[in-house]
Every structure is written in C-alpha cells, then in structure tokens.
C-alpha cells in the first residue's frame with residue numbers, strides 16, 4: 528500500500544483521536560525509518576521515547592522470534608519464566624523489591640495509585656488524597672487522567688476521579704502547604720516530559736523525599752518516559768540521590784513491545800495480595816522476553832554512556848543555535864530528552880513540519896517546545912545530520928518571525 532492508500536483507509540475506519548502527519552511508516556532500523564512510498568527519515572522521536580535501542584534492535588528481534596515460537600501468551604494463573612527473570616533484573620538494578628506488570632504507562636500509574644490507597648487502607652489510615660504537579664502527564668485512563676495536572680486533557684471528561692490536588696512543579700513550599708492528614712502520596716515525573724521537558728531544580732527532589740518521610744506519605748515517581756536510560760542513568764531519580772516508594776515504567780521497557788511495570792519496596796508492595804489487582808496480558812511471555820533482552824542490552828553494551836555523551840553533544844549543538852537566534856529562549860533536559868523552548872508566537876508545529884519535509888522526525892510538546900528524544904544508541908554522525916537539517920529550518924523560521 529502507498530501512503531495515500533493507508534491514510535484513506537485510516538480516515539475511513541480508525542477513530543479520529545490523533546493529529547497525524549500525512550505519511551505511514553512501514554519499516555525501521557536503528558535511527559532510520561521508511562514510509563510506505565519508500566522515503567527515508569532520520570528519527571529523533573524514537574516512537575515517543577519507546578525505541579530507546581533504536582528500531583528493531585537485533586537482540587530484541589531475536590528474543591521475540593524465539594519466544595514467539597515457544598509460547599506467546601499464557602495467563603497469570605500460572606508462573607511465567609521470562610516475567611520472573613525480568614522482575615529479578617528490574618529489582619536487582621533499582622531500589623525496588625517487587626514488580627507488577629501491565630501493558631502501558633497509564634496502567635502502571637493506575638496500579639501505583641491503587642497500591643498507595645490500599646497501603647493506607649490496610650493501615651487503617653484515612654489517607655487517599657494524592658498530590659500531583661501542574662504540567663504533569665500520567666496517561667489517559669481515568670485515574671491517570673485525574674492525576675495529570677493539565678486542564679486541556681480533562682475537558683469534556685468530567686467528573687474526574689476525586690482527591691487529586693495539583694501544585695506547581697519545582698515548588699517545595701506548595702507541596703508542604705498541600706499535605707494534610709488525608710494525603711497518601713506525592714506523585715510526579717522526576718523530569719517532566721509531555722509538559723515541556725521541565726528539569727527539577729537543585730535539591731527539589733531531595734527535599735520532596737524528606738517531606739514525604741517526615742509526613743509519613745509515599746513518594747511515587749512516574750518514570751514512564753524518563754526510565755530505562757533516557758536521561759543517561761537507568762532511572763532519572765538516580766541523578767538526584769533519592770529513591771521513591773513506588774515507580775512506574777513503560778515506554779522504553781521492552782524495546783518497542785507494549786509493556787508497563789509498577790515497582791515498589793517490599794513494605795509497600797505487601798499491600799497487594801491475590802485478588803486485589805490484575806492484568807490479563809501483564810508480563811506475558813512475549814513482552815517479558817523482549818524486556819529482558821532490551822534491559823540486558825541497555826546495561827551491557829554501553830548504551831547509558833552513549834546516551835550521556837550524545838546527550839551532551841546534542842545539547843551543545845542546540846545551545847549553539849540558541850546563541851544565534853533570539854527566538855530560542857531556552858535549551859533544557861538531561862541525557863537524550865532535550866527541549867528547545869521557542870518564543871511565544873513562533874510555531875513549533877511549523878518547524879516540525881518543515882523538518883519532516885526534509886526527512887527528519889522531531890516532535891513538539893505544547894505549542895512552543897521542540898522535543899528531541901532519539902534512540903539512546905544515536906551516533907555522532909546522526910546528530911550532525913540532524914543539526915544539518917534543523918539549522919536552515921530554524922534560520923528560515925527566524926526570518927519569517929521578523930517584522
């Protein structure tokens with residue numbers, strides 16, 4: 528099928544929930560993808576921070592192939608070897624003692640919210656309120672939606688699940704004020720992705736952790752986007768010397784196969800007992816095998832080091848652009864999640880479109896933040912190629928913005 532044929536079929540039969548670009552991607556390898564008409568693109572979106580090892584990484588492909596021939600799915604009525612092995616790998620490399628598996632970020636957050644409530648319910652404490660951040664993003668299901676501190680996602684879906692309180696990100700005083708006898712947890716992304724690539728300042732996370740300990744409430748970190756190496760460490764919270772009680776993961780977890788996880792300390796995880804939570808597909812053999820292969824590759828092949836190096840190189844390149852163009856207000860991020868903040872009125876979506884026409888995929892969050900989230904395996908040559916396409920597009924956007 529051609530791009531046009533696929534687009535026509537989509538518009539006829541698929542619900543209209545996405546503002547899609549006018550092309551269909553049908554093949555990928557590393558940081559390159561090809562559309563249905565055979566055109567090649569350099570991909571700096573990585574399936575929205577999912578394909579951290581690049582498209583169709585051979586280790587993931589092989590694991591999926593082998594497992595698909597053996598056993599694709601079996602229910603959680605029975606023990607599942609790849610699931611147990613992946614849980615061992617995850618807990619051995621994090622603060623967590625136990626893992627629960629599901630299929631997406633939103634589901635992982637639902638599980639985290641349920642676990643926090645159950646934990647305090649079993650203690651006989653009436654703590655059910657959860658403090659989350661403005662500009663946060665936690666997913667589209669109802670609890671995750673209520674946790675998301677952005678009105679635009681709530682519109683038309685009210686009434687939302689109750690007992691979420693929003694405070695500004697990076698404002699410890701606001702959290703202190705919001706905590707009361709009903710508070711169960713503070714839940715946040717250690718570094719906000721969808722809300723504009725917002726980096727935590729100085730000792731914010733450390734003070735937040737101290738506040739949680741002092742108040743006897745849980746710290747839930749949503750690392751759905753920042754986890755699995757995206758920021759140059761396996762988990763973003765490792766940069767800030769804090770550990771949460773509960774952490775959620777998804778996007779980069781299984782090399783492109785749909786999978787989510789909610790991990791926790793033993794103390795908190797104990798609140799889930801048989802019958803309290805479940806997922807039909809969660810941690811099934813196919814997804815768990817892909818996850819084992821993806822995580823081993825991340826840990827054993829220098830992926831984190833490459834992410835830190837290339838992150839710095841890309842950051843420098845973008846800083847160079849900022850120095851030349853007044854309408855670029857800020858470059859921010861960590862590792863290979865980098866945002867470029869444009870002056871209000873400069874349309875990020877127009878820049879994304881112009882890049883697409885020149886064979887480069889980037890994306891824009893909000894109206895004015897360009898987001899760069901390439902595979903963590905990206906090479907220096909590919910960063911150079913990206914900058915070579917971006918530079919003239921930015922220059923043109925600058926000229927167009929002049930009176």
Ligand SMILES: *Cc1c(COP(=O)(O)O)cnc(C)c1O
Pocket residue numbers: 630631632633634636664665666667716720721749750751752753777778
């Ligand atoms: C993408 C994202 C989610 C939602 O994940 P889905 O798999 O789309 O449900 C939740 N939290 C964060 C931080 C995300 O970036």
